[in-house]
Amino acid sequence: MGVVTDIRDRSRAARLVPAVLRARAGRSGKRTVSLFWRIFSLNAAGLVVATALLLGPVTVSTPVLPHEALILLAGLTALLAGNAVVLRLGLTPLHRLGRAMSTADLLVPGARPEVAGPAEAAELIATYNTMLDRLQAERAAGAGRALQAQERERHRIARELHDEVGQTLTAVLLQLKRVSDRVPGELREEVSLAQEATRAGLDEIRRIARRLRPGVLEELGLASALRALTAEFTHHGLTVAHHVPGDLPPLTPEAELVIYRVAQESLTNTARHAAADRADLTLRPLPGGIELLVRDNGTGL
Missing domain, CATH: 3.30.565.10 (Histidine kinase-like ATPase, C-terminal domain)
Structure with a gap:
């Protein structure tokens, strides 16, 4: 058996974690730029540069000349590559979150994915971490309530065995003792066997009661x-x-x-x-x- 922690302490700690995560997510959102603005800024910069070049030294003839086609192709390639880099950087935290979600197990509390990346991704990861903490806290609290209910039921059964069944067998044992003093000799051995069986049953009842409580x-x-x-x-x-x-x-x-x-x-x-x-x-x-x-x-x- 590994580390056993207090369920109540875990519940209190789990209630504190979501607030910390929300604070971290808020600070992270102020520092990072959202994925929308990253893509929009890159596309806007590309369009502004293209417009400036077209209004300046770069012209497009009809039909398009070979060197003009190369310039347009290079600009399009640069714009597509920039978009790919921005999307890759923006979606990497989501891929990391997906891997964490596929391996998450409430029975084995583990590390949380890092709250990083664009604002949308950071907020989603923080929300997922908060959800995991809440589920684990609720599971721990539920396990604690189940344990308490089980122990109350054990105590009730042990008390009934001791007070009801145990006293009944004790009364039967005393009655057999009185009978054994009065029965004829040929029946005394059978009464003694009944006494031993009753005494063994009483000992077993007491042993079960001790194990229950x-x-x-x-x-x-x-x-x-x-x-x-x-x-x-x-x-x-x-x-x-x-x-x-x-x-x-x-x-x-x-x-x-x-x-x-x-x-x-x-x-x-x-x-x-x-x-x-x-x-x-x-x-x-x-x-x-x-x-x-x-x-x-x-x-x-």
Whole structure:
């Protein structure tokens, strides 16, 4: 897992970016000349020069003389070449924007195309960058709301399992204990088996409730929660070793929850599908974030 950032901080930063981009686009628009005026100025300059030459030493005979045709052809070539250069310089930012749009991925935030070129192109690129920032901010906010809703639902299910199903099984276990003291000897073994099955079901309900609502994460922090998680999965032939330092950088509750859930899902997949007998969980700080690495010696896909 790469860098985990606070969703709220990202949302605030994303709201600031459009204003900065608009300010940059405004300043860029004052410095650059629009594509319209570039082409118009070049054509106007060519026509003015041609008119001045025709009114001066250059004349066109009827029929056109060879040297006059060469002069006209040279002027037309220069005018076309100037137009081509102006259009190439003006459309290059749009081509760069097209490449950026074809490779844009909201799941992988990347670099933005540079706000440059004629005023129209600079304004279009700035608008596109603003749109990307807004979409990424909305996606991050939506992911945060989905995570919160999922956790609320997990807590509700865990509470109902503990309060409803757990208490019911506890009552059944106590009733079986009273029955076991009164039944004849030939039935006592069967009642004991029923007690063991009920006790195993109660333990499983409690284990599921703990996984749905990791109280140790809220009470003791991420490092202790990950160590407890590895101890929980060390069973049924699977040995999970952990390498979790105690001096982790400060993280938001949302970031700690995401890291814990990723580790939990990774170990669950290892236990169910990897056919492994050993797994390693490593959590280490990196510049600007946290890296979570889960490895096993299973068969893989």
